[in-house]
Amino acid sequence: MPIRTASTPTSTITARATSISRVLHHNGAEGRLRLGVMGGTFDPIHHGHLVAASEVAAKFGLDEVVFVPTGQPWQKTHKHVSEPEHRYLMTVIATASNPRFTVSRVDVDRPGPTYTIDTLRDLRTQRPDADLFFITGADALAQILSWKDIDELWSLAHFVGVTRPGHVLDGMGRKDVSLLEVPAMAISSTDCRARVAEHNPVWYLVPDGVVQYIAKYGLYAEGSAPRDLPSAETNEPASTE
Numbered sequence: 001m002p003i004r005t006a007s008t009p010t011s012t013i014t015a016r017a018t019s020i021s022r023v024l025h026h027n028g029a030e031g032r033l034r035l036g037v038m039g040g041t042f043d044p045i046h047h048g049h050l051v052a053a054s055e056v057a058a059k060f061g062l063d064e065v066v067f068v069p070t071g072q073p074w075q076k077t078h079k080h081v082s083e084p085e086h087r088y089l090m091t092v093i094a095t096a097s098n099p100r101f102t103v104s105r106v107d108v109d110r111p112g113p114t115y116t117i118d119t120l121r122d123l124r125t126q127r128p129d130a131d132l133f134f135i136t137g138a139d140a141l142a143q144i145l146s147w148k149d150i151d152e153l154w155s156l157a158h159f160v161g162v163t164r165p166g167h168v169l170d171g172m173g174r175k176d177v178s179l180l181e182v183p184a185m186a187i188s189s190t191d192c193r194a195r196v197a198e199h200n201p202v203w204y205l206v207p208d209g210v211v212q213y214i215a216k217y218g219l220y221a222e223g224s225a226p227r228d229l230p231s232a233e234t235n236e237p238a239s240t241e
């Protein structure tokens, strides 16, 4: 894929993000939690995701960022996607050391295709005390007009688009979209999966625990199916009868 340069100069993006951040901090309703929402397929989660969430949290004064692994990402049906439970557990492992990072099962547990409109509605129901900031990379933001119920989506969260190498960051001039330049991490889940399949290392592209998880369950290995997780029944405490 050809590397494209963002049409907006990075200095403009940074300046705009800083001023928007100041406005949002100033206007934030008193006593309301500022909750970042980092949605993704996370197959596997990598340091690009973690840096994006960390940067947005710092710049927008977020109290927490909840990572939301997709259940069935409907725009990735042409690709093989690992079982939601594996992706969920890798996300838990990757975020465990950060006290401001949490993981939600709302999308993994909802049957059917995953739509952000449902993610945000569920989170608003669960967290009525929070203002939501949905975090997307430049590639995902470029596709956002194709998302379900996009006209309503804008009213449920403020959107923060972050830079990603090889993609143009464009906020479409919307007031409900802020743009932020984050340290460039030229990492993708596609590349991580290909590296594992070719027996190349993914150390330092994904957190250490995720490297170990991939090996333990044989994810992304060419020519063999991943090992299943122990079933729920296996995890039941032994009967005392």
Ligand SMILES: Nc1ncnc2c1ncn2[C@@H]1O[C@H](COP(=O)(O)OP(=O)(O)OP(=O)(O)O)[C@@H](O)[C@H]1O
Binding pocket: 039, 040, 041, 042, 043, 047, 048, 049, 052, 135, 136, 137, 138, 139, 140, 141, 162, 163, 164, 165, 185, 186, 187, 188, 189, 190, 191
């Ligand atoms: N390196 C990165 N820098 C900034 N944002 C990123 C980066 N990688 C992913 N994102 C963003 O994180 C979110 C979730 O991405 P996703 O889980 O699809 O990862 P991916 O690396 O794009 O996966 P794949 O290669 O399988 O399509 C999206 O909003 C995406 O734009």
Ligand SMILES: O=C(O)c1ccc[n+]([C@@H]2O[C@H](COP(=O)([O-])O)[C@@H](O)[C@H]2O)c1
Binding pocket: 038, 039, 040, 041, 042, 068, 070, 073, 075, 076, 114, 115, 116, 117, 140, 146, 147, 148
């Ligand atoms: O709502 C939609 O129609 C929609 C379509 C494509 C992607 N999304 C969301 O965008 C986030 C990143 O998705 P993905 O497929 O790039 O991993 C994730 O939270 C998805 O649920 C949402």
